[in-house]
Amino acid sequence: MNIIIALAVGFSSGALYALIGVGLTLMSVLTRVINFSLVAVGVFGAYLSIRTSPLIAGASLDVQTVITVVVAVLVAALISGILGWIEATWLSEATTTARSAVTVASLLMLISLSFILFGSQPQPLRPLLIGPAFLIGDVAVTKVGVAMLVAALVVGILTWIVVNRTPLGIRLRAVSDRQTAAELLGVNVKGLQVGVWMVVGGVMGLCASIIGNTAAADATSMITLVIPGTAAALVGAFKNIPLTIVGGLVVGALQGALTAFPSTTQLRDWIPILVIVLFLLWNQRKEVWDVAR
Amino acid sequence: MSLKVTDVVVRRGVGPVISGVSLEVHQGSITTIVGPNGAGKTSLLESLSGIIPIASGGLEIDGQEISTLSRRQRSLLGLKHVEQGRMIFPSLTVRENLTLTARSKADFDEAMSLFPELEKRIDSPTVLLSGGEQQMVVLARTFAARPRYIMIDEMSLGLAPVVFLRLVPVIQGIAQSGVGVLLVEQFAHLALRAATDALVVTSGKVSYHGPAQELLADEALLRNAYLGQ
Ligand SMILES: Nc1ncnc2c1ncn2[C@@H]1O[C@H](COP(=O)(O)OP(=O)(O)OP(=O)(O)O)[C@@H](O)[C@H]1O
Ligand SMILES: [Mg+2]
Numbered sequence: 001m002n003i004i005i006a007l008a009v010g011f012s013s014g015a016l017y018a019l020i021g022v023g024l025t026l027m028s029v030l031t032r033v034i035n036f037s038l039v040a041v042g043v044f045g046a047y048l049s050i051r052t053s054p055l056i057a058g059a060s061l062d063v064q065t066v067i068t069v070v071v072a073v074l075v076a077a078l079i080s081g082i083l084g085w086i087e088a089t090w091l092s093e094a095t096t097t098a099r100s101a102v103t104v105a106s107l108l109m110l111i112s113l114s115f116i117l118f119g120s121q122p123q124p125l126r127p128l129l130i131g132p133a134f135l136i137g138d139v140a141v142t143k144v145g146v147a148m149l150v151a152a153l154v155v156g157i158l159t160w161i162v163v164n165r166t167p168l169g170i171r172l173r174a175v176s177d178r179q180t181a182a183e184l185l186g187v188n189v190k191g192l193q194v195g196v197w198m199v200v201g202g203v204m205g206l207c208a209s210i211i212g213n214t215a216a217a218d219a220t221s222m223i224t225l226v227i228p229g230t231a232a233a234l235v236g237a238f239k240n241i242p243l244t245i246v247g248g249l250v251v252g253a254l255q256g257a258l259t260a261f262p263s264t265t266q267l268r269d270w271i272p273i274l275v276i277v278l279f280l281l282w283n284q285r286k287e288v289w290d291v292a293r
Numbered sequence: 294m295s296l297k298v299t300d301v302v303v304r305r306g307v308g309p310v311i312s313g314v315s316l317e318v319h320q321g322s323i324t325t326i327v328g329p330n331g332a333g334k335t336s337l338l339e340s341l342s343g344i345i346p347i348a349s350g351g352l353e354i355d356g357q358e359i360s361t362l363s364r365r366q367r368s369l370l371g372l373k374h375v376e377q378g379r380m381i382f383p384s385l386t387v388r389e390n391l392t393l394t395a396r397s398k399a400d401f402d403e404a405m406s407l408f409p410e411l412e413k414r415i416d417s418p419t420v421l422l423s424g425g426e427q428q429m430v431v432l433a434r435t436f437a438a439r440p441r442y443i444m445i446d447e448m449s450l451g452l453a454p455v456v457f458l459r460l461v462p463v464i465q466g467i468a469q470s471g472v473g474v475l476l477v478e479q480f481a482h483l484a485l486r487a488a489t490d491a492l493v494v495t496s497g498k499v500s501y502h503g504p505a506q507e508l509l510a511d512e513a514l515l516r517n518a519y520l521g522q
Pocket of ligand 1: 305306307310328329330331332333334335336337377479
């Protein structure tokens, strides 16, 4: 199998990892946290939005779909905002490690809550984007995959514009550079951080609404997509958005390549872990060198 | 109208680093705090701006108790703190630093005019500036915010003597426009010359509190105060 085909096979997953990786990178740069509960809030938004169906049953299908997605985005943004508020209120001085550890706790809490609320079966989300966008050879590239890549690019570009070209961006960078100094100048650090949590949470709500009905997507397997997302973000060192997007696509392609042979298909879930370990070792290299000197 | 500190105690790590300090900075006046390394000067300013909490005592701005307010709330009341050691925003350019704080173009231009050296670096990220230029940026962005009370911890740090000399009348001008100024300086003479009031802090306690001129005029008094006698 050649590289193009591997890319095509892994593209949909890879684009999704890229989007999640971009969200993780944004939050890491702007709010000093590696947010492991990122995808979970999106899944909650999407699954809870289904509960609106009895209320809007009278409307046309398109309207129902739009309302459901909007509700998913808002609910995800709200849950994310609450988590962000907790971090900004009680852990504002804490290290990135401590702040991230709290998101692991909220991840575990959201996973068990999702079992209680939604069980272990995929939920009947409305289909948003179905079928292939185009074919490469005889491999179909799905619309969902294309949408995820476009979303990752759009989020990346919009972020770049906001951060580098607007007064809001000056504030965000000041907080990211030196939080205390920003507070002393009257910058609303808490408001900005909660805002970032809400926006990224909302994007994840949209993302979960789109992917939620594509595969055998139950809550837990969607929530744990944060692991390959982390692998993608690590490729960009949690700083570089273009590299993160490339990282996501590469992880997807590697997985795609493995599915070519029945004997290696089982290994595909290990690819993200492998990438994570490799990058952590790669980063250690310098420190080991420094210590050795 | 004043910034008032009453019997403040600040604990840090093992024990109190400020024990029972009182002072009052009126709008339009300059107070200079001097004292040896480790005396607690920085800790005192940090407790005023809310970086660290006070253990007991009172802090007021114009009669309003502020010790329970957040850093931001204190800042919005007009209390601005220039921290010791050039706390720059590395990625922000000079222009962005001032945009962050200036509420009008006039405030921006006025702050900028105090530091003509920065003009040619206006679109450079602060991290690429020299130490002295960075200190100018930190001061300029705070001046541009039009503080009502300003606390400056070791303004002289990294600045060429001629720049520091030029800033002394600037600070006096800011005070004359109705701002309360609290300066902390290691090397006291110039800062004392600009000031109306002076405090000497040693080991967390005030060992002299009175007119700055008196302290300046009496070398022995200054030396004894430093030694905590
Ligand atoms: N982050 C900290 N944690 C614990 N103790 C601290 C901390 N910072 C300062 N101290 C202690 O508080 C005391 C006062 O320090 P502070 O920095 O306020 O002194 P200073 O008068 O500003 O000194 P300098 O002139 O050197 O700047 C010192 O004994 C110092 O060891
Ligand atoms: Mg100090």
